[in-house]
Amino acid sequence: ILIRGRIDAIYQIDKDHFEVVDWKTGKVKDGEDLANAAIQLAMYRLAYAKLANLPIENVSAAFHYVADNQTIRVADVLDEPSLIDLITKIPLEV
Template sequence: MGQDIHRWIEIRSVGQGRLEDPEEPVDLAPEEIGDPARAHEPPGHAVPLEQKLKSTWQASRFSGMIPRFTEQAFVLAISDGLLVRGRIDAVYVHEDGTWELVDYKTGREPDEADAVARLQLAIYSLAAQEVWKVDPSRLNLTYFYLGSGRADPIPAIELTTTGNDLTAMFGQVQSGRFEPRPGVICHSCDFLRFCSAGQRHVSDNTTNED
């Protein structure tokens, strides 16, 4: 469902699809949750998760802004000939000249103390500085959580990961010295299906919550 929501946001962000345009049906999870923003609905009313996520975006400041780029791909070259490829959901350049790179999240929010959760934004920050020559003092990176409507903007100057840090991380992976560090981030990690340690962590915590 995440890809469908991202595509829906992309279409509306660039000014398309604002009329009553037909949409492809989305393969939804069966879970349905109530939308607190719709207090006028009768008790027991629930809306599909898809609709809640869309409503959250429409109520956010991003729905009234036109991004300079959407789904912007980048290739970041670091030392030892390594390339980091990625794609940024939305890139905004505000009237005051500051840049804001936004990543929309449909999953759970990670713990604020989880450093791994900041790694993705740190890579985006490095890409903006190295590829597009953006001044880090005029750059902010934002996670926008569609489940809660919370935006978590972080100034680039607070993201201290360097290209050398990334090289060291990849070196650990290549040498087999990369140890998984399961945490709250596992619940929203895009690579959970490949990580047995993360899967165990999610399973154990889900069992404990029940």
């Protein structure tokens, strides 16, 4: 399965830790909307960890809502096995 995306920003927190940030221009999400958006964030986090050859624990992820100047760090970002499980359950269109 090919999934495309574009990471908006990556910040180096310290020598070994980085944060992937997804800039948002809309209103701040919460509840189920935030949980659904967090799937995209988890994919970006995993992609960067793999590209940079880092343990996923060394990469955090956040949404930054530009209009409100508010950064949201999702507490339960999916890990690789959880993402694979979720993606393999999506029905494929033929």
